[in-house]
Amino acid sequence: AKREGRGRVRFFESEMDKELRDRRLLQHDLRQALEQNQFVVYFQPQARIDGEVIGFEALLRWNHPTRGFVPPDRFVPLAEENGLIVEIGEWVLREACREAASWPRPLQVAVNLSPVQFQAGDLERSIHQILLETGLTPTRLEVEITEGVLIGDFTGALHLLRRLKALGIRIAMDDFGTGYSSLSYLQSFPFDKIKIDRGFISNLEASLQSAEIVRAVLSLAHALNIPVIAEGVETEAQRAFLAREACEEMQGYLVGRPDLIERYLDLVGMTVER
Ligand code: C2E
Ligand code: CA
Ligand code: CA
Ligand code: CA
Numbered sequence: 001a002k003r004e005g006r007g008r009v010r011f012f013e014s015e016m017d018k019e020l021r022d023r024r025l026l027q028h029d030l031r032q033a034l035e036q037n038q039f040v041v042y043f044q045p046q047a048r049i050d051g052e053v054i055g056f057e058a059l060l061r062w063n064h065p066t067r068g069f070v071p072p073d074r075f076v077p078l079a080e081e082n083g084l085i086v087e088i089g090e091w092v093l094r095e096a097c098r099e100a101a102s103w104p105r106p107l108q109v110a111v112n113l114s115p116v117q118f119q120a121g122d123l124e125r126s127i128h129q130i131l132l133e134t135g136l137t138p139t140r141l142e143v144e145i146t147e148g149v150l151i152g153d154f155t156g157a158l159h160l161l162r163r164l165k166a167l168g169i170r171i172a173m174d175d176f177g178t179g180y181s182s183l184s185y186l187q188s189f190p191f192d193k194i195k196i197d198r199g200f201i202s203n204l205e206a207s208l209q210s211a212e213i214v215r216a217v218l219s220l221a222h223a224l225n226i227p228v229i230a231e232g233v234e235t236e237a238q239r240a241f242l243a244r245e246a247c248e249e250m251q252g253y254l255v256g257r258p259d260l261i262e263r264y265l266d267l268v269g270m271t272v273e274r
Pocket of ligand 1: 058073085089092114174198231234252254
């Protein structure tokens with residue numbers, strides 16, 4: 001048993017070494033990804049609970065030259081570690097705003113911001129600059145932040161959020177319910193929207209607790225006059241539950257998967273040939 005135990009430890013360490021080596025390789029490749037145009041912005045529709053599409057969330061994709069598509073959950077943390085997310089995040093913002101500004105229908109576009117973008121760089125200036133450059137009406141831009149933004153320099157983050165709001169853009173609280181203090185943060189900042197995390201929605205049918213949590217989030221949000229969007233809605237049963245509970249909006253495979261905007265040209269009001 002002892003030998004087996006030692007063997008397991010050695011195996012585990014080599015897996016860790018492999019993981020570390022792989023992270024370093026990816027971090028190295030990330031440095032060239034922007035210049036070599038390896039990033040692509042996908043768009044996923046966001047709809048009212050009745051199905052009417054009202055906007056899109058921009059979701060970053062990295063098309064690695066040898067590995068193919070690397071998921072954002074894999075590379076965003078690496079880009080946060082070495083600070084590259086500041087530049088990459090600006091690029092996503094610019095692409096998303098430029099794209100949205102070209103749509104005949106004035107739909108909204110949502111962009112994810114990393115906590116690192118709040119700490120480093122001049123986020124207010126770059127968003128202001130990008131809005132001017134692309135001509136996008138500020139009220140059409142929504143930024144999605146997680147509670148990670150408010151951890152650490154809480155007052156600094158609040159000031160910045162207020163200045164962003166003063167630009168006219170909207171602020172959504174992402175991954176709601178997954179953190180420790182989401183509830184208390186609702187009190188400290190007038191969020192324009194709450195996104196219920198996909199985890200609660202996918203468990204709606206299987207878990208009574210998830211259903212109760214979703215109900216509780218909705219009644220709290222409504223008491224505070226904040227509209228709610230449910231993430232990861234895949235089935236009509238989930239949509240029907242949310243509609244009954246007066247959830248305002250939804251996003252998920254039921255409405256559409258993240259894809260190149262070309263797939264959604266009809267929705268943005270363009271003819272299919274562009
Ligand atoms: P998120 O912001 O919570 O985004 C929602 C994730 O759920 C996306 O994964 C989306 O593709 C996926 N999703 C949407 N609808 C469904 C559904 O019906 N079923 C299932 N199973 N999944 C669904 P994705 O695109 O892999 O992104 C993962 C995370 O990476 C995002 O989570 C976000 O935190 C981060 N991310 C993506 N793009 C960016 C970006 O431009 N900047 C930053 N900082 N983070 C990003
Ligand atoms: Ca998001
Ligand atoms: Ca989420
Ligand atoms: Ca997330």
